[in-house]
Amino acid sequence: MADDTAPIRAMHGAPAASARGNLPPLELHVPEPHSRPGEKPDYSWLEIPEAGSLARPDEACPASETWAGTLGMVRVLDEDNRAVGPWDPALDPETLRRMLRTMALTRAFDDRMYRGQRQGKTSFYMKSTGEEAISVAGAFALAADDMVFPSYRQQGILIARGYPLEEMINQIYSNRGDRLKGRQLPIMYSARDYGFFTISGNLATQFPQAVGWAMASAIKGDTRIATSFVGEGSSAEGDFHAAMTFAAVYNAPVVLNVVNNQWAISSYSGFAGAERTTFAARAAGYGVAGLRVDGNDTLAVYAAMRWAANRARANGGPTLIEYFTYRAEGHSTSDDPSAYRSAQEREEWPLGDPIMRLANHLIALGEWSEEQQSEMDREVAEEVRTATKQAERNGVLGHGFHHPFHTMFEDVFEELPWNLEEQAAQAIREREIKWPERVGQKHSGDKPRTSAQGSTESANEDGRGEGQ
Amino acid sequence: MNMIEAINDALDTMMGHDPDVVVFGEDVGYFGGVFRASANLQKKYGKSRVFDTPINECGIIGAAVGMAAYGLRPVPEIQFADYIYPGLDQLISEAARLRYRSAGEFTAPITVRSPFGGGIFGGQTHSQSPEALFTHVSGLKTVIPATPHDAKGLLIAAIEDNDPVIFLEPKRIYNGPFDGYYDRPSKTWKNHEGGQVPEGYYSIPLGKARTVREGAAMTVLAYGTMVHVAESVLAEKGVDAEILDLRTLWPLDIEAVEKSVEKTGKCLVIHEATRTSGFGAELVSLVQERCFYHLEAPIERVTGFDTPYPHSLEWAYFPGPVRIGEAVDRLLKD
Numbered sequence: 001m002a003d004d005t006a007p008i009r010a011m012h013g014a015p016a017a018s019a020r021g022n023l024p025p026l027e028l029h030v031p032e033p034h035s036r037p038g039e040k041p042d043y044s045w046l047e048i049p050e051a052g053s054l055a056r057p058d059e060a061c062p063a064s065e066t067w068a069g070t071l072g073m074v075r076v077l078d079e080d081n082r083a084v085g086p087w088d089p090a091l092d093p094e095t096l097r098r099m100l101r102t103m104a105l106t107r108a109f110d111d112r113m114y115r116g117q118r119q120g121k122t123s124f125y126m127k128s129t130g131e132e133a134i135s136v137a138g139a140f141a142l143a144a145d146d147m148v149f150p151s152y153r154q155q156g157i158l159i160a161r162g163y164p165l166e167e168m169i170n171q172i173y174s175n176r177g178d179r180l181k182g183r184q185l186p187i188m189y190s191a192r193d194y195g196f197f198t199i200s201g202n203l204a205t206q207f208p209q210a211v212g213w214a215m216a217s218a219i220k221g222d223t224r225i226a227t228s229f230v231g232e233g234s235s236a237e238g239d240f241h242a243a244m245t246f247a248a249v250y251n252a253p254v255v256l257n258v259v260n261n262q263w264a265i266s267s268y269s270g271f272a273g274a275e276r277t278t279f280a281a282r283a284a285g286y287g288v289a290g291l292r293v294d295g296n297d298t299l300a301v302y303a304a305m306r307w308a309a310n311r312a313r314a315n316g317g318p319t320l321i322e323y324f325t326y327r328a329e330g331h332s333t334s335d336d337p338s339a340y341r342s343a344q345e346r347e348e349w350p351l352g353d354p355i356m357r358l359a360n361h362l363i364a365l366g367e368w369s370e371e372q373q374s375e376m377d378r379e380v381a382e383e384v385r386t387a388t389k390q391a392e393r394n395g396v397l398g399h400g401f402h403h404p405f406h407t408m409f410e411d412v413f414e415e416l417p418w419n420l421e422e423q424a425a426q427a428i429r430e431r432e433i434k435w436p437e438r439v440g441q442k443h444s445g446d447k448p449r450t451s452a453q454g455s456t457e458s459a460n461e462d463g464r465g466e467g468q
Numbered sequence: 469m470n471m472i473e474a475i476n477d478a479l480d481t482m483m484g485h486d487p488d489v490v491v492f493g494e495d496v497g498y499f500g501g502v503f504r505a506s507a508n509l510q511k512k513y514g515k516s517r518v519f520d521t522p523i524n525e526c527g528i529i530g531a532a533v534g535m536a537a538y539g540l541r542p543v544p545e546i547q548f549a550d551y552i553y554p555g556l557d558q559l560i561s562e563a564a565r566l567r568y569r570s571a572g573e574f575t576a577p578i579t580v581r582s583p584f585g586g587g588i589f590g591g592q593t594h595s596q597s598p599e600a601l602f603t604h605v606s607g608l609k610t611v612i613p614a615t616p617h618d619a620k621g622l623l624i625a626a627i628e629d630n631d632p633v634i635f636l637e638p639k640r641i642y643n644g645p646f647d648g649y650y651d652r653p654s655k656t657w658k659n660h661e662g663g664q665v666p667e668g669y670y671s672i673p674l675g676k677a678r679t680v681r682e683g684a685a686m687t688v689l690a691y692g693t694m695v696h697v698a699e700s701v702l703a704e705k706g707v708d709a710e711i712l713d714l715r716t717l718w719p720l721d722i723e724a725v726e727k728s729v730e731k732t733g734k735c736l737v738i739h740e741a742t743r744t745s746g747f748g749a750e751l752v753s754l755v756q757e758r759c760f761y762h763l764e765a766p767i768e769r770v771t772g773f774d775t776p777y778p779h780s781l782e783w784a785y786f787p788g789p790v791r792i793g794e795a796v797d798r799l800l801k802d
Binding site: 147180181183188190192197198200202205207208210211212213216217218219220226238239241242245246249410413417418419 | 490516517521522524526527530531532533534535536537538539540542554557558561562566567568569570571572573574575606607609629630631675718719722
């Protein structure tokens with residue numbers, strides 16, 4: 001049958017090719033990573049500047065003096081595990097050991113929680129393996145009361161600030177001890193008293209918020225600064241641009257960090273623009289100071305964050321820092337990296353492992369030994385195990401104790417409006433039909449409370465298996 | 469006092485009252501806002517509390533969330549409600565949900581002010597009524613004043629509220645009430661009761677409707693500009709209608725709605741926004757669910773059309789006296 005619609009489609013559809021045969025056809029470029037599964041990883045594209053080679057501008061310098069360095073890299077630890085060059089923060093061995101231990105604790109925590117997810121104790125987990133230096137050394141370089149607007153792979157900051165592991169695990173298990181009442185996806189902590197903003201699953205939203213917090217601190221004449229973290233992938237979001245513009249316009253006391261771990265789930269950094277320039281180099285377009293840092297070099301991370309924090313605190317303005325690192329594990333427990341990247345990428349990553357590099361540095365200084373390292377690993381694993389056992393007394397997801405389900409209606413507004421009161425009553429009626437074995441049991445606090453009345457007390461009425 | 473002056477007065481009152489109140493947005497600082505709602509405030513309170521922003525709604529609302537997390541009470545202006553969309557993620561996923569996702573650790577006492585609605589030849593990018601978007605989001609309060617008196621009292625209550633509030637200002641009635649007849653001379657607030665604005669501090673609680681006039685023939689549910697159009701049309705037709713100005717779309721004053729519909733037995737819902745999935749659909753459902761056995765006729769709904777607001781055909785789009793009149797006739801026929 002003749003296709004009568006063909007001329008119409010030709011008119012309204014995309015034209016197949018240009019009629020001008022003397023011009024080359026235009027080509028679309030779709031980025032492709034340097035290696036795929038089954039291939040040998042290729043790091044020949046990666047230029048790693050020598051440790052100590054990048055100049056350290058004065059903290060009060062004009063932003064433009066930092067721009068040349070955004071194509072280089074702040075590196076302190078050299079091939080022989082010595083600290084060299086102008087960025088050496090000259091930290092005492094005790095501080096180095098504390099950073100090492102905090103990073104090891106973070107890794108042990110991740111390992112345990114990953115296993116917990118595989119054992120069905122929670123729905124989801126995200127490890128920060130290979131990126132521990134960024135959060136831990138960053139936290140050491142900030143004041144304890146500086147405000148952090150984190151993304152989802154900065155658990156090391158909470159651990160560095162001494163937030164109880166048990167509280168973190170309660171959140172991951174969404175149990176009755178979870179101070180977020182079991183509402184957030186695991187790892188999306190909130191800890192106001194530790195200067196840690198509630199984590200959002202919508203990426204990069206925290207970047208302009210950090211700038212707003214920093215602006216507020218300046219409006220009130222405070223001395224605290226703000227900092228925020230995004231992945232290189234979500235630096236493509238509009239919020240990144242908004243944050244950089246606002247930070248530059250108001251000279252906000254903020255440190256904005258891009259963790260370039262090469263992979264945004266399965267999309268390699270090229271899809272966020274990495275083929276064209278470094279992420280640090282974006283600072284130049286905004287007139288903001290920029291630094292590119294070896295993210296697996298604990299001393300370099302500390303030095304860069306310290307430089308930027310000092311600058312912000314002295315009203316020198318914002319800094320954009322790119323941490324060049326590698327996401328050694330999958331994006332999350334729901335991700336299988338072997339399906340999209342070479343299995344050898346991790347082992348052959350040229351910047352090494354942050355924990356081993358710091359440990360080797362301490363050993364080279366004569367301040368540490370392999371025996372001490374092994375002993376420390378045992379201790380931190382035990383510390384995590386103890387905290388896990390404590391948290392499990394509050395239940396695990398789906399099999400244990402959780403908050404009374406009327407808490408679902410709390411905190412939408414400060415006061416409970418009529419529609420939520422009605423819906424809460426409905427939910428409580430449904431319980432008697434869905435879980436008849438519990439009818440007649442005492443249900444304390446069935447009436448939802450307003451936030452103003454407070455409602456963080458743990459449930460004492462929840463039976464096992466409810467909600468399954 | 470006109471509505472812009474009342475809003476300026478409310479901002480002035482609250483800035484004097486609470487040092488944590490900050491006002492910002494595109495053109496709001498030195499110039500005082502394109503509608504002059506923040507006129508003279510920068511001079512009085514300084515550049516760090518009243519300032520201009522980049523043209524970036526995501527940044528404006530995102531920064532407001534961070535400021536609120538610090539402890540300030542930000543009152544950002546979005547120059548036209550049509551431009552709130554680039555900031556919607558910050559509003560919907562962040563501001564509205566901070567209290568919930570942090571179990572009360574962080575809150576967002578932000579009041580986003582924005583002029584909205586048609587009737588000033590704004591074309592399809594300066595005339596929209598996006599209120600239904602906000603009422604659909606858990607955690608946001610949506611407030612729409614219909615008089616200068618209410619604008620001041622409601623804005624003060626919104627700024628004092630500990631939840632995020634969208635404060636939509638019907639710009640057609642900034643300068644005077646509007647009867648829906650675009651070819652009649654403009655009126656001013658000077659001789660209208662709603663233009664009498666007390667000096668100093670007063671607030672009007674959110675979630676409380678205002679009975680514009682009592683009546684027995686039908687209940688009219690309206691807000692913003694449409695309150696005045698409805699009032700004029702029903703008076704001209706000589707219908708003894710009870711008119712409720714909802715003032716706060718959410719939380720809704722459901723008691724006032726129920727009480728009135730149970731009394732009159734008939735209900736007419738009017739809004740300027742597009743029809744499908746508009747806030748009127750929610751009002752009709754609620755009335756049907758809660759007052760069905762009191763109803764003596766099907767509920768009527770008068771709205772804008774399901775098209776963008778057309779510049780040259782603005783008065784064909786506007787739900788004015790003809791469309792409202794026909795609905796009133798249908799209701800009275802039954």
